[in-house]
Amino acid sequence: MALTLYVDTARWRAHHKSVVDQFPALIPVCKGNGYGFGHERLADEATRLGSDMLAVGTTYEAARIKDWFGGDLLVLTPYRVGEEPVPLPDRVIRSVSSVEGVRGLVGARVVIEVMSSMRRHGVTEDDLGKLQHAIEDVRLEGFAIHLPLDRADGSDAVEEVFTWMERLRGARLPLNTMFVSHLKPQEQAALQQQFPQTRFRARIGTRLWLGDHDATVYRGAVLDVTRIAKNERYGYRQQRAAGDGHLVVVAGGTSHGVGLEAPKAVHGVMPRAKGVARAGLATVNRNLSPFVWAGKQRWFAEPPHMQVSILFLPGDVAPPAVGDELVAHLRHTTTQFDRIVDR
Template sequence: MALSLYVETARWRAHQQSVLEAFPGLVPVAKGNGYGFGNRRLAEEATMLGAPMLAVGTAYEAAEAVEYFGGDVLVLTPYRIGEDPVPLPRRVIRTVGSVSGVRVLVGCRVVVECMTSMRRHGINEPDVPKLVTALDDVRLEGFALHLPLDRPDGYDPVQECADWVDRLTAAGLPIPAVYVSHLSADEIGRLRGMYPGLAFRPRIGTRLWLGDHDALDCRGTVLDVTPVAKGDRYGYRQLKAPVDGHLVVVAGGTAHGVGLEAPKYMHGVTPRAKNLARAGLATVNRTPSPFTWNGRKAAFAEPPHMQVSILFVPGETAPPTVGEELRATLRHTTTHFDRTVDR
C-alpha cells in the first residue's frame, strides 16, 4: 500500500539514449530527490549510459555519489570559503564562483562558474584578469555557464555564451571545456560551429530523466473508504461533510511531497484566471488534489496528512475500492515515492 512510481523501463531508457545522441558530451545530473527516482538509481542509469561524469547538487551529495558512481563527480553548487568540510576523493570536481574561492582550493580540480543573466552565482567580467594567476595552483577542468530557461525580449543565450568565451580567450585563459545548462541541441550546435574544437558539455537532468512523460505513471493506493452523510464531522479539524459522499484515504501525504507546491510566477491572462479559479475553490474547501478518480481530480477533504491524503468523493459518484490505485499528477522533483516499479 504505497505511493508508487511505475516506469516503462525500456521506453524510459530509449528516451535517455535519444537525449544522449542529441547532446554529445552530456553530463547527467542527479541531485536533490533524484527527480523522483533517487540519486543512487540515476547514478546507476548514468553508468549504463557510459557517462564519464555525473553532476550532483552539493558536496554532501557528492560524498554519497562516489559510493555508487565510478567516474568523475561534478558538484554544481559553488564552493564557499568556510563551508563545512566534507571528505571527498580526487575524482570530485568543485564548482567555484569567486576568485578567492579558487585561491583557497589549492591542488583541487575546479570548474569556474561565470555570472550570466541568471544573476545567481559566478565571477564577473572584472574578475577575469585576476583568474590568470589564481588558476596556477588548481587543476582547471573548465568554465560553467548556467543560462535562464525563458528567452524574453529577444535574448540570445548563444550570444551570451560567446561573449564569455571571447572574454576568457582575450584574457589568455585556457578553456578545457565549457559546461552549459538550459541550451537546446541547436543552440549548442551553433556554439560548436562558432568555436570548432572547443568542448561544450551540456549538463542535463530534467530532459534526460523526465522528458518522456508517458513512460512514467504515479499512483497512490486506496487504504480506506468511509461513507459520510451531509453534516457528519471528520478529520483533524472536524470539518462537516458538505453533502453525502465518501472519504477516501489514499497513500501519499506531505512527507511524500503531496500538497506541497512551489510559488509560481504567472505570465498572461489565462494562467492568472486559472489561479483565481483554484483560489476560489480553496475558499469553499474544494481544493483539487493531485489524485484522479472517475476522470477528474478528486478534492482534498482536508489538508493532506504526513503519510496519507483524505479525499472527498460526492455521493453521486461511486467511490474507489480499497486496494485500487489512483493516478496522480505530481511534481517529480519534489516527490518522494515509497517505491519505484519497473515494468
C-alpha cells in the same frame, strides 16, 4: 499499500538515449531527491549510459553518491571560503564562482562559473585578469555558464555564450572545455562549429530524466472507503460533510510531498485568473488533490495527513474499491515514493 512510481523502463531509457544522441559528451545531473527516482537509481542509469561524469547539487550529495558512481563527480553549488569541509575523493570537481574561491582551493580540480544573464553567481568580466595567476594553483577542468530557461527580452543564448568565449579568449584563459546548461541541441552544435577546439559539455537533469512525461506515473493505493452523509462530521478538525458521498483514504501524504507545491512563474490573464480562483477556494477549505478518479482530479476532504490523504467523492460518483490505485499528478522533484516498479 503504497504510493508507487511506475516506470515504463524501455521507453524511459529510449528517451535517455535520444537526449544523449543530441548532446555529445552530456553530463547527467542528479541532485535534490534525484528527480523523483533517487540518487542510487540515477547513478546506476548514468553508469548504464556510459557517462564519465555525474553532476550533483552539493558536497553532501557527492559524499552520499560517491559509492554508487565510479566516475568523476561535479558539484554544482559553488565553493565558498569557510564552508564546512566534507571528506571527498579526488575525483570530485568543485565549481567556483569567485576569484577568492579559486584561491581557496589550492591543488583541487575546479570548474569556474561565469556570470550569465541569470545573475545568480559567477566571475565577472572584471575578474578575468585576476584569474590568470589564481588558476596556476588549481587543476582547471574548464569554465561553465548557466543560462536562463526563458528569454523574454528576445536575447540569444548562442550570442551570450559566444560573448563569454570571446572574453575568456581575450583574457588568454584556456578554452579546452566549456560546461553549459539550458542550450538547445542546435545551439550547442552552432557553438561547437564556431569553437572547434573547445569541448562543449551540456549538464542536463530535467530534460534527461523527466523529458518523456508518459514514461512514468505515480499511483496511490486506496486504503479505505467510508460512506458519509451530509452534515456528518469527519477528520481531524471534525468538519461537516457538504453532501452525501464517500471518504476515500489513499496512500500519499505530506511525507511523500503530497500537498506541497513549488511556486510557479505565471504569465497571461487566464493562468492568473485560475490562480486567484484556487486561492479563493482555499480560504473556504476547498483544495484540489493530485489524485484522479473517474476522469477528474478529486478534492481533499481535509489537508493531507503525513502518509495518507482523505478525498471526498460526491454521492453521484461510484467510489473505488480498497486496493484500487488512483493516478496522482505529482511533481517529481518534490515527491518521495514508497516503492518504484519497473514495467
